[in-house]
Amino acid sequence: MSNRPLSVAVIGAGPAGIYASDILSKSELDVQIDLFEALPAPYGLVRYGVAPDHPRIKQIITALYRILQRGDIRLLANVKVGEDITVEDLHEHYDAIILATGADRDRPLNIPGIDLPQSYGAADFVYWYDGHPDYPRTWPLEAKEIAVLGVGNVALDVARVLSKHPQDILVTEIPANVYAGLLDNPVTDVHVFGRRGPAQVKFSPLELRELGHVPDVDVIVYEEDFDFDEGSQAAIKNSNQTKQVVKTLTNYAMKDPEEQTASRRIHIHMFHSPSEILADENGNVRAIRTERTKLDGNGGVVGTGEFVDTPVQAVYRAVGYFSSPIEGLPFDNQRGVIPSQQGRVTDLEGNVLPGVYATGWIRRGPVGLIGSTKSDAAETISKLVEDAQAGRLHATTDAVGHEAMIKLLEERGIPYTTWQGWELLDAYERKLGEDYGQLPDGKGMRERVKVVSRKAMTAISRQEEIPADLIGQDGE
Structure with missing residues (x-):
């Protein structure tokens, strides 16, 4: 491992996962980060858990966008951990796993x-x-x-x-x-x-x-x-x-x-x-x-x-x-969290699981806003850095990192999407808003109209043809 960067998988592209990725990318480690998301779009509950007229939503999304736009954190969306890939797959191809799946x-x-x-x-x-x-x-x-x-x-x-x-x-x-x-x-x-x-x-x-x-x-x-x-x-x-x-x-x-x-x-x-x-x-x-x-x-x-x-x-x-369990990992059904100590995931008896970390609501429960999420991520990353510097983090195979995971996803026929795909979908939704035209009573223009169908979102992101039965539905 000394001859290559540390390879880390972050699960969940909401604020917790993005802030953890950002903090890790700026640490003293030589690191490569893949950010996994179950949906074809990033931002988690900021996109799918906050009312669209929430006054701060645009500011938060702008901050998250700037982090991912840099390109050093690679997004792999439309990939469900526990279904499309397993926790064992992640252990094989990454030195460390950070769980940031939130509460859903x-x-x-x-x-x-x-x-x-x-x-x-x-x-x-x-x-x-x-x-x-x-x-x-x-x-x-x-x-x-x-x-x-x-x-x-x-x-x-x-x-x-x-x-x-x-x-x-x-x-x-x-x-x-x-x-x-x-x-x-x-x-x-x-x-x-x-x-x-x-x-x-x-x-x-x-x-x-x-x-x-x-x-x-x-x-x-x-x-x-x-x-x-x-x-x-x-x-x-x-x-x-x-x-x-x-x-x-x-x-x-x-x-x-x-x-x-x-x-x-x-x-x-x-x-x-x-x-x-x-x-x-x-x-x-x-x-x-x-x-x-x-x-x-x-x-x-x-x-x-x-x-x-x-x-x-x-x-x-x-x-x-309340959070949902992830196949292959411990889960506290009473508290609705993955058990951990200062960000290091443990089993239900309190024993630390090597190379697995948690941050955000999946770690501490659904309390606190963006400030809490950032401080939570900082503590978790500090423990990961400590373990990496002590030589405790190792993938279980030699096929490590982004290219190995892409190969696995393609072998399984998983229609994953990327940051470039999200930018295509983002532009498509903005165009739908523009095409809507002037709102009644002079209330201005619509900034975007969301595409709802997972198939349509994926097709747009992958530059594939939208299925004929979805054209004309809900903005698609």
């Missing part, structure tokens, strides 16, 4: 009625409106009153997309099938429920303020949902973000009800812990039952025994994301 599904919520037909995971809905290629093209938008369980940014995204008039989201990159689905949305009221108080909610101040600028949508917050104990006061004092969130919620609560005349409303209910989803005689959702809670003196809450039923016809749970 909804955390379970175990309450009665959660399995009713109109009870949905927020992640599935997000994947629909973000045009994820592996999810259905249609979504049942039939409810006038909707409950969203959770008080993080995903809950805000879901509430905003459900309540926003479709013409006001058309300026974004939403696919044609999503716009068509939202046109028929009959919603009037979206109720967001959190079990704790205003000093404990996880909304970002910017996203919470943006909610108040959605055209023809009123944000309603209830005065009786404000209470602060010593723990709450300490949180407000010690965190500028908490202080801003509480101020924004207070401003919403002080609005004159007579001025709230919009055709759609988002209600934010605090101190409501979801306890049951109630069904009608036909087995469909008719209400959400919540238990009123109160502060326990430390910023936590306890139940009061008082229950409230709110009429709704659909429920979306946004109580957090």
